[in-house]
Amino acid sequence: NAGVTQTPKFQVLKTGQSMTLQCAQDMNHNSMYWYRQDPGMGLRLIYYSASEGTTDKGEVPNGYNVSRLNKREFSLRLESAAPSQTSVYFCASSEGQGGLEAFFGQGTRLTVV
Amino acid sequence: QKEVEQNSGPLSVPEGAIASLNCTYSDRGSQSFFWYRQYSGKSPELIMFIYSNGDKEDGRFTAQLNKASQYVSLLIRDSQPSDSATYLCAVNHSGGKLQFGAGTQVVVTP
Numbered sequence: 001n002a003g004v005t006q007t008p009k010f011q012v013l014k015t016g017q018s019m020t021l022q023c024a025q026d027m028n029h030n031s032m033y034w035y036r037q038d039p040g041m042g043l044r045l046i047y048y049s050a051s052e053g054t055t056d057k058g059e060v061p062n063g064y065n066v067s068r069l070n071k072r073e074f075s076l077r078l079e080s081a082a083p084s085q086t087s088v089y090f091c092a093s094s095e096g097q098g099g100l101e102a103f104f105g106q107g108t109r110l111t112v113v
Numbered sequence: 114q115k116e117v118e119q120n121s122g123p124l125s126v127p128e129g130a131i132a133s134l135n136c137t138y139s140d141r142g143s144q145s146f147f148w149y150r151q152y153s154g155k156s157p158e159l160i161m162f163i164y165s166n167g168d169k170e171d172g173r174f175t176a177q178l179n180k181a182s183q184y185v186s187l188l189i190r191d192s193q194p195s196d197s198a199t200y201l202c203a204v205n206h207s208g209g210k211l212q213f214g215a216g217t218q219v220v221v222t223p
Contacts, residue, residue, distance in 0.1 A: 033211060040121065042201060042215035043157070058210060090156060094211070101147070102203075102211055104156040 002026055006091050006105035013081040013112045021076040021108050023091030031094045032074035033102065034058075034066060036087040043090065049074055081112045117204050119214035126196075126221050132189040134217050136202030139183065146178055146185045147203040151216065157201055161187060192221045 035043040045058030049068040094102040149157035202214040
């Protein structure tokens, strides 16, 4: 049972490049989340998906897009990376709409130069 | 903007003592509350959740919730060096968004 799997674990991008962070969960959870974590800022919600086919903006959605491809997969896309997007990105999933335990992936450390 | 506030610390606690962590939240419609522990370079992991006013105990951990005061706390009894980590308070706001505080760093000193 893998839980929540994120790829890649590390990535370096040049300013203006695009990339997609992948996330998959095998727990049959309805809700999935993307967070970013910066020093001293805790986890900030970028986007979330309460169920397959729905997505909603979180606290810091600007510069990102998401796709809930199916119940298992929730991807995060940076269309034109900026140095301000240098961060650690976490994907998480939970059975309900935040009311139950959220399980986290191992994180993606992204550096934009 | 719905907020979850925590003291950033570091909170220095002697080994064997009680660590007390506090969290306040702004959305009165919030229904569920979580405490996550995060070791440096690792993912957050759940240690406690609480839905009802009052205390909830699990081993050395006690979560306390006061919805009227919009306040949730975590007590760690008999603190051990392995408890040294950042503790994140998380709140499920009305609407289903799970929002985190900035975290409190706890350092347990031998």
